[in-house]
Amino acid sequence: VWARLVARHARRPSGDPRAYGDPAGFRPLREAVAAYVGFSRGVRCHADQVIIVAGAKQGLEITASLLLNPGDVVWMENPGYLRARAVLAVWQASIVDVPVDGEGLNVTAGEALAPDARLVYLTPSHQYPLGVTMSLARRLAVLAWASRGAWVVEDDYDSEFCYNARPLASLQGLDTAGRVIYLGTFSKVLFPGLRLGYVIVPPDLVDLFTAARAMAGVHASLLEQAALADFIIDGHFARHIRRMR
Secondary structure (H helix, E strand, O other), X not given: OHXXXXXXXXXXXXXXXXXXXXXXXXXXXXXXXXXXXXXHHOOOOOHHHEEEEOOHHHHHHHHHHHHOOOOOEEEEEXXXXXXXXXXXXXXXXXXXXEEEXXXXXXHHHHHHHOOOOOEEEXXXXXXXXXXXXXXXXXXXXXXXXXXXXXXXXXXXXXOOOOOOOOOOOOHXXXXXXXXXXXXXXXXXXXXXXXXXXXXXOXXXXXXXXXXXXXXXXXXXXXXXXXXXXXXXXXXXXXXXXXXXX
16 A cells, blocks of 8 residues: 555655655645644644654754753653653753653652743653653643743653543643644654654744754655655554554
8 A cells, every 4th residue: 555655656746756845744745734733632733733754862962952951951751761861861851751651751859859941741641651641730730831831742642652541631622722743654664764743843842843943954755745644544554553452
């Protein structure tokens, strides 16, 4: 199916395949992503808020470059995702380890350790590496804390592979203060070599993130973005997820 879609767009390109394209990403793909995460994860956004990146790692790099100054304090889950820690360390964040228990990140412990942290990095749907799902009470607590001026980076790691219950709504979908940056990737559910992911940002950060994405390197292949858009729109992606589960 993937080969057929790529061949279709190679024969009949959507736009000029020789051009760089929109730095925020291929518009039909952004629309497809917005519709998918709205249905599957309760994310509240429109396509303008979706920015296509080369995987979640690049999304986090752009986020750190824009929202952190050297020395800013960041909460990290302990244990947590080492690659995310490495990215934040490159931007000279002062990392505070916050313990994870059966309900996810312990917000009370985080407030005791560093109440004025600038940002928290979370994997709430399927915590890496423990696999815990963050409880609704903890989600509301971290959003209440962030509403006082901090940012929440929600890496929705492996949310598609939840086996024992329907996943809780995303933090982004519960956020009323516009403090959540939502990261997603197709590396885990399709294949890592695709190098396509997305960042969903509050409306007032769209222009800033789009400009940063334009400066972050070569944009993703228009051919593969167009094929992925059709893969989602035509229902192949949903069928693939069900089969993988």
